[in-house]
């Protein structure tokens with residue numbers, strides 16, 4: 248069943264929530280409503296399910312006005328799983344799911360074998376059969392959520408509206424329930440509209456997404472069109488990286504650390520020698536702690552180079568897959584001159600990055616303390632036939648301080664910057 252939402256308006260008193268919302272949900276599609284807290288998603292779903300009456304605009308179900316449906320007819324057409332599934336009554340799970348059959352029972356008619364069979368099926372589909380005789384008040388949040396989805400499916404609706412259907416579910420049940428809903432939409436033609444907070448799940452399952460912001464539609468369309476880093480930054484005010492899912496190609500969102508502006512220039516400057524993906528977390532933690540961080544030498548395209556770029560850190564960059572050149576080494580040394588401490592967290596050590604170890608040696612000669620983060624700069628990752636290990640050893644002999652893991656490194660850096668409030 249197709250849903251046409253046209254120019255909807257709704258306000259709680261003076262507080263305008265929906266302001267001209269329009270979009271179309273094709274029959275058999277799975278549409279996700281996403282958007283920040285308080286943006287109007289639940290309100291929209293309540294208007295779609297006729298719990299709230301709009302002050303303007305219309306909702307059409309396959310061309311028919313929602314307002315024109317008789318109550319019983321609507322209950323056979325549309326099922327709703329609300330956000331708050333707290334059940335204060337002492338019914339058994341089976342009784343609650345059987346309530347979904349109410350629109351099909353005459354006034355004095357009792358349940359038929361068919362009704363019991365449908366209830367059995369939906370309990371099985373939602374993984375609730377073992378809960379059949381339990382009281383709903385005794386269920387966990389996730390179990391109750393699945394029971395409410397079972398009840399909605401027992402209505403055998405053509406349209407299913409879900410408000411955060413996976414909020415209480417563990418990752419296994421999230422997948423099971425959304426796989427089921429997706430299957431019902433693709434195979435049985437069920438039209439699904441779901442409010443989803445988890446953007447990666449929304450991208451993974453939905454055909455289309457409606458991004459709501461302050462009661463207005465900020466973007467609408469296939470997930471790849473809606474879930475862009477720009478849209479997410481605009482609406483959620485958060486920096487993300489959007490990459491294709493490695494298997495499905497759907498957009499996948501990763502949080503990016505905040506960029507800190509370098510107000511404390513030079514005072515708390517730390518130069519990080521990293522590479523091969525071992526420095527990203529360190530860069531984030533050090534900048535979060537108030538240090539000014541520079542990084543080098545990294546090859547363009549290296550994971551650490553990506554991290555440094557994402558954090559907007561000064562980075563000495565060499566061309567991809569190349570040995571560090573004398574020019575980049577010299578640039579690295581000038582960064583080190585500006586720093587109050589050098590952290591060596593490089594692994595593995597290869598012929599191409601031996602100059603980074605020599606840069607650390609130069610730092611010691613400049614009387615700049617060097618900390619070797621041992622969990623990262625592992626000796627067993629030496630691919631230079633011993634040269635790397637020898638250099639590492641001589642660094643230690645020349646006074647570089649070995650720290651076993653990050654917490655110890657932060658303690659050492661704190662000692663190095665006694666006036667700072669870092670890590671407090």
Ligand SMILES: Nc1ncnc2c1ncn2[C@@H]1O[C@H](COP(=O)(O)OP(=O)(O)OP(=O)(O)O)[C@@H](O)[C@H]1O
Nearest residue numbers: 259262264282283284285286287288289290291442
């Ligand atoms: N019954 C109500 N009376 C008055 N204001 C309400 C009512 N319900 C919601 N609101 C307000 O309407 C706005 C939109 O609420 P709504 O629940 O639709 O947002 P939402 O996008 O679903 O949020 P969340 O992601 O936090 O669930 C909010 O500012 C909320 O405080």
